Amino acid sequence: MQAIIAALTSAVFVVLSLWHMYWALGGRLAHQAALPIKNGKPLFRPSAVGTFVVGLALMAFAALVAVNAGLLGTGGAAPAWLRWAGAAVALALLGRAIGDFRYVGFFKRLGDEPFARLDTRVYSPLCVLLAAGVMAAGWPAYIS
Secondary structure, three states: OHHHHHHHHHHHHHHHHHHHHHHHOOOOOOHHHOOOEEOOEEOOOOOHHHHHHHHHHHHHHHHHHHHHOOOOOOOOOOOHHHHHHHHHHHHHHHHHHHOOOOOOOOOOOOOOOHHHHHHHHHHHHHHHHHHHHHHHHHOHHHOO
């Protein structure tokens, strides 16, 4: 069961990584639903380099999950520090799901635009599921 959860979690991170890299290279598909908006304008405008770095980080998370679950070879159990790195990623994802209590996360108060609706229905729940997948990959004794 751990291997299936880890493989799915890694695959989602890879897809998210490739999507961010697509945006970094100039892709526009679904770009308007990717950022919170205030008064008709995005709250921030990420640079291509910044977006590409996010894509690289997401790819690193995919690798972290795969290594922690034994899907990528370390020749044995992953070192403890990698499990703790996974726990930090999971906590960050849970923080993202909780949000800033204004524009992002389950507890946002503002926003009727496409991002806000997708954040409630897709992005924040996905962060919770990814956090659970990351933890399941690194701490298999806690799943059955």
